[in-house]
Every structure is written in C-alpha cells, then in structure tokens.
Amino acid sequence: xxxxxxxxxxxxxxxxxxxxxxxxxxxxxxxxxxxxxxxxxxxxxxxxxxxxxxxxxxxxxxxxxxxxxxxxxxxxxxxxxxxxxxxxxxxxxxxxxxxxxxxxxxxxxxxxxxxxxxxxxxxxxxxxxxxxxxxxxxxxxxxxxxxxxxxxxxxxxxxxxxxxxxxxxxxxxxxxxxxxxxxxxxxxxxxxxxxxxxxxxxxxxxxxxxxxxxxxxxxxxxxxxxxxxxxxxxxxxxxxxxxxxxxxxxxxxxxxxxxxxxxxxxxxxxxxxxxxxxxxxxxxxxxxxxxxxxxxxxxxxxxxxxxxxxxxxxxxxxxxxxxxxxxxxxxxxxxxxxxxxxxxxxxxxxxxxxxxxxxxxxxxxxxxxxxxxxxxxxxxxxxxxxxxxxxxxxxxxxxxxxxxxxxxxxxxxxxxxxxxxxxxxxxxxxxxxxxxxxxxxxxxxxxxxxxxxxxxxxxxxxxxxxxxxxxxxxxxxxxxxxxxxxxxxxxxxxxxxxxxxxxxxxxxxxxxxxxxxxxxxxxxxxxxxxxxxxxxxxxxxxxxxxxxxxxxxxxxxxxxxxxxxxxxxxxxxxxxxxxxxxxxxxxxxxxxxxxxxxxxxxxxxxxxxxxxxxxxxxxxxxxxxxxxxxxxxxxxxxxxxxxxxxxxxxxxxxxxxxxxxxxxxxxxxxxxxxxxxxxxxxxxxxxxxxxxxxxxxxxxxxxxxxxxxxx
Numbered sequence: 001x002x003x004x005x006x007x008x009x010x011x012x013x014x015x016x017x018x019x020x021x022x023x024x025x026x027x028x029x030x031x032x033x034x035x036x037x038x039x040x041x042x043x044x045x046x047x048x049x050x051x052x053x054x055x056x057x058x059x060x061x062x063x064x065x066x067x068x069x070x071x072x073x074x075x076x077x078x079x080x081x082x083x084x085x086x087x088x089x090x091x092x093x094x095x096x097x098x099x100x101x102x103x104x105x106x107x108x109x110x111x112x113x114x115x116x117x118x119x120x121x122x123x124x125x126x127x128x129x130x131x132x133x134x135x136x137x138x139x140x141x142x143x144x145x146x147x148x149x150x151x152x153x154x155x156x157x158x159x160x161x162x163x164x165x166x167x168x169x170x171x172x173x174x175x176x177x178x179x180x181x182x183x184x185x186x187x188x189x190x191x192x193x194x195x196x197x198x199x200x201x202x203x204x205x206x207x208x209x210x211x212x213x214x215x216x217x218x219x220x221x222x223x224x225x226x227x228x229x230x231x232x233x234x235x236x237x238x239x240x241x242x243x244x245x246x247x248x249x250x251x252x253x254x255x256x257x258x259x260x261x262x263x264x265x266x267x268x269x270x271x272x273x274x275x276x277x278x279x280x281x282x283x284x285x286x287x288x289x290x291x292x293x294x295x296x297x298x299x300x301x302x303x304x305x306x307x308x309x310x311x312x313x314x315x316x317x318x319x320x321x322x323x324x325x326x327x328x329x330x331x332x333x334x335x336x337x338x339x340x341x342x343x344x345x346x347x348x349x350x351x352x353x354x355x356x357x358x359x360x361x362x363x364x365x366x367x368x369x370x371x372x373x374x375x376x377x378x379x380x381x382x383x384x385x386x387x388x389x390x391x392x393x394x395x396x397x398x399x400x401x402x403x404x405x406x407x408x409x410x411x412x413x414x415x416x417x418x419x420x421x422x423x424x425x426x427x428x429x430x431x432x433x434x435x436x437x438x439x440x441x442x443x444x445x446x447x448x449x450x451x452x453x454x455x456x457x458x459x460x461x462x463x464x465x466x467x468x469x470x471x472x473x474x475x476x477x478x479x480x481x482x483x484x485x486x487x488x489x490x491x492x493x494x495x496x497x498x499x500x501x502x503x504x505x506x507x508x509x510x511x512x513x514x515x516x517x518x519x520x521x522x523x524x525x526x527x528x529x530x531x532x533x534x535x536x537x538x539x540x541x542x543x544x545x546x547x548x549x550x551x552x553x554x555x556x557x558x559x560x561x562x563x564x565x566x567x568x569x570x571x572x573x574x575x576x577x578x579x580x581x582x583x584x585x586x587x588x589x590x591x592x593x594x595x596x597x598x599x600x601x602x603x604x605x606x607x608x609x610x611x612x613x614x615x616x617x618x619x620x621x622x623x624x625x626x627x628x629x630x631x632x633x634x635x636x637x638x639x640x641x642x643x644x645x646x647x648x649x650x651x652x653x654x655x656x657x658x659x660x661x662x663x664x665x666x667x668x669x670x671x672x673x674x675x676x677x678x679x680x681x682x683x684x685x686x687x688x689x690x691x692x693x694x695x696x697x698x699x700x701x702x703x704x705x706x707x708x709x710x711x
Contacts, residue, residue, distance in 0.1 A: 006096040006104045013274035024050040042091035056082045193221040197355035218352045219247040230256040234325040267302045268322045274303035276342045299336040301328045308360040391566040395558035407433035415528040417557030420607030423528040431484040439483025447492035465514025481521040491531035498543045560602040574613040586627040
C-alpha cells in the first residue's frame, strides 16, 4: 500500500514525499539523504523511515534533538511503528504519515512544531524552528531552509552558516523569495508578468477574452522559467469536471498527460493549497499512465487558480472551489521539481489571480458606472420633464423669463403666490438651470413643524440635545450644501428662529442644536410664501432685516385662474401623464369638459387641477377597448363652489329664521371641519384661522373621530 509523508507550508502549499517499499528513507541535514532537512537542529543523519512486516517504522539515528511521534519521543534503541495520521516531528518540522493522501493533502492547516524536549543543543544551535526571536536576520545563502525531499544529486549542500542560523518557520516559508540560484531571472520574469498583466485592458468589456490573455501571459512566464517541465493550464466552468487544458507546454520528444481526476478534485476543494509531490514513479494516485500503462512522472506540482467568473461578485467571501489549475510535471530521469520551482509557480499563480480579480473588479466598476450614467441620464430627462413649466399665457411667460435671468446668479429669491400655484416647481426650475444643478435640492415646509422641531430640521442636532435625540443628525442646511434650499411658507417661522436664519444667510457659521462646533455651508436659499410679508413686517410678525435679505429678487407665481387657456394645456398634460403611469387606454378631454375647466376659478390652483384629472383617469371605465373621452360628469369639482364663487346661503326674513336644532359642540365641530376643508386639510393653517393651538385642534379631531366610531 502506498504511504506518504505530508508537510503543510501554512495555507499556501503542501509538500508530499512518497514512501516506496523498495528501500529506506533517511532524513537529516546531509545532502546525501533522501529527505534533506535544512535546519540547524537536524543531525546529518537524523532519522530513518523504513518498511518492514507490512508496516512503516521510524528510527532515531542517535540524533541530538530527537524524533517525535505525536509529541512523544521515539526511543533511540527501538524503532516505532507509524500509523495512519501520526504526526512525525523531526528537527522542528512536522509531517503527517498517511496512506490516504486525500485526507491530509487537502485544504492546508498551519503546522505546529514540536517543543523539542529537553535535549541539549550543540554549540551554535538555535531555538525551535517555530519560535524565532525578533532579531533574526539570516544571510542570503540560508533564506530557503525547508524540507527538500530530493535525490542526492539534486540536493543543495548546506553551508556552515545553516547550522548557526535559525530556520524559517514552516508556516512562513511560503512568503520568502526563491533561493539565490536563478532568483534574479525568476524575479525579473515575475516582475515582467505582473507589469504585463497590470497593463492589460478588458477588450470591449469581454471578460472571457481578458481571462484568456492573462492565462497566455502566465503560460509564457512558466514555460520560460520551467523549461524542463511539461505544463498544463486549465480553466473550469461552474461544477465542471476536468476540461481540456487551455494551454500546454511540452518539450520535444515528451508528451504532457493530464492529472488524475481524484487529485484534481482534491486541489479544487475550497481552501486547498498547492501540492508538490516527489518520488512519484509508479503512483497512480498522483499521476496518469502513459500509452504503455506506466507511471513515468518523477515529480509534480498542482496549484489552484482562483479565477472570478462573469457576473460574480468580486468582493471577498468564504473560500470557493478553484476555477482553474496549473499542472507541472517532470519525467523519469529528469530533475525533480524543487521548492524554488513550487514557489515560482505559486507566486506566478497569485499574481495571475490578483490580476484577474483586479480586472474583474474594474470590469464590474465599468459596468456599474455605465449603468449609473444611463440612470442619471434617464433621471435628468425625467427631472427636466417634471420641472418644465407648461403654459403660453403672458403671466407664465413673464415667470419663465425671470427664472432664466436669476438662475445663473447667486442672489436670494422670494417666491410669492397662492397655495398650489407651483412655487416649488419654480424653485426646482431655478435650481436645474443654475450652476448648482449637480448639487442637492432640499425643500422644507416651515408651516408643518413646531418651533423646536423646525430649528432641529434646519440646523440639525447633536446626540442628547433634547429628549428623543438618540443620535446626531444633520440639518437641511448641511444636507443642501453645494445646492439649493427651498424654505416654503417662510412667513410661518417664529421671530427668534428668523434671527438665526438671518445670520446664516449673511454667511456666518451656525451650530447644531445642543452643539458647540461651528458649521459652514454653501447654500442658495429660495424662500416661498403665500402671505404678504410686507404687511407682516408692519405688524411686527416678521423681521424687517430678514425680509430685505430674502427680498433680493421677487417672483410672483400667478394663480391658475389668471392663466387662461393654460388650464386646458395643463389638464391635457396631466391626462397623458396619468394614462402612461397607470397603463390605461388613451384618453382625451371633451369640448364641454374643457369649457367646464375654464369656467372654474381653481382656488386650489394647479394642485387642485392635478387631483381632479387624476380622479377622472382613475374612475374611467376599465372595459373600454378604445380611446376614452373624459366628459363634464367625470370632473368632480368642489360642490360648495360654482364658477369660482362661494354660493351664498338663502337669506331668510327674521320672522322665518329658526334657531339651529344642534348643540354648541356639534356647531363647533362643523365649523372646524369647514375650516379644514377651506385650507385643503392643512391643520396648521386651520389652527391659525381658528386661533387655537395645533395640539388643541388635534385633540378635538381625535375626539370627533372616537365619537363617530362609537356612533
């Protein structure tokens, strides 16, 4: 039965030496040994592994530092039998004895060196291989200290300094450069490969073509540095068995043969390390037979390639099965592949994989950038449509001219107009046409928040500034930095908060609520109101200095009733927009419907018109197979109004006037509901008209709702 000694080098590769039944295997520092231990702790002939009576045994050849099996020292007078999975510890190296290579040569684990017992060191001997001091600095000739597992003719004679220098830890050998012999040429070749791969571009977004070019560069590098080996490079599709090699390098008169399937599955396992195996002749687990049925492979290297695939997330994650392989072999009579060859292959593979990862990430970034550019372009078109001010009337034409004049300046703008007339749309048009178009547009309704909340929304707050402030928060000014801030219903802002706003508008820094650090922002402010600020200044309800600061440029947005035929133009636009967004059949407005729209005074302005058209589209018949015409019956205008004028109640003579048969509470309720209806549901405005607090209004409405639910 085949047996092996397996040595793990950290997580980068696994070193395998096949034990053949034909003879003894000597381990030690001498270059005449079958396994050469380049360690100052190793004796010249340290241990012997031999086969006897259908089993394998290890013998301590009177070494200074002993031989250990599973941390127990071997009696130098009596050989110890090796069993499956035993840890053989010699001169600071730890090897596994196994008959099942797949069990121990899979995903690597960091080897643990033995303590070494209490044996004395000869003069000049160093500490344990796994316990190096911080002052360790080997000379160039002793950098590559490892288990060599070579025939005597190929082993390197250790220098005298080897016995006096600390060896490299097994788990860090993989990070070292190859030894001096040929290292300059190898390093130069690897450097050239790295530069060539770094310059490679993904051809026309074709990731598969880019991977092929990278693989060709890897093949050229390995072929130039390993001329004595046959090399095969493989790329796998997902869950695919061993395919045909993508690239093959073979010498004249030699034939490359693929690795056995069981070994490929072993190397492709998630987290598997590269494998170096020597003394392979005749082993069918490690090599495939030639046409005569013979195994003539002397040594081999199998190294996994972690190649990303198209559409896969390039981010790091748990280990994945290898998507490629590098397979190198030498034949009978040829020099065995050594650690420096393995180091070259592993380093080249890592450069290749890193180049693939970088190219794949760049390809993903390019795709994401392209998609983002398309999204931005589409959103810009949609935004341009949303901020487009429709209308041909003179009133709206004057507004469009003013927008064009003020957009490219940094002057503050005050928008005045009735609620729903489109002040926010005008602010958006100014922002889009300005140099700040790439910055944010932030809108805040000052009437929708109480004084304390409004200050926090405008200037932000620090954690713990007030009850409920569990985290720090940026305000609207910081959020709009570099862009535009629209303050709607600026007339509803309190006087004390107006003073803080004035300082910010004059260029002074501000502090968050509860904060002490000054904050500077670059914001253009557009204020909007439906109230007469000049009258409020005269009444002392608005700061005069703030009014002058905001009133640099004033744009009056006309109400819809003053825009004539623009009403029909806007209605047709809303019909087309809602039909498209709802996926309905084409619709149009009848002539009587258009006239009805023109006759109405639109107290709710464009907002009311939009809502009326949306309802008409939603309530249109679903079974219509052709274009539907919206008629007057489909336009639900406010019943309490006719022709834009409130219908007065009939006047009765004093003799006929009867007192209302309702309670005072019910009368109050009706009055509140009518006031809310007149303000379009704006509770803050309704509370102002009723001269009560907003909280009082909320409490009354809640009580009315509860009473209605009980009845």
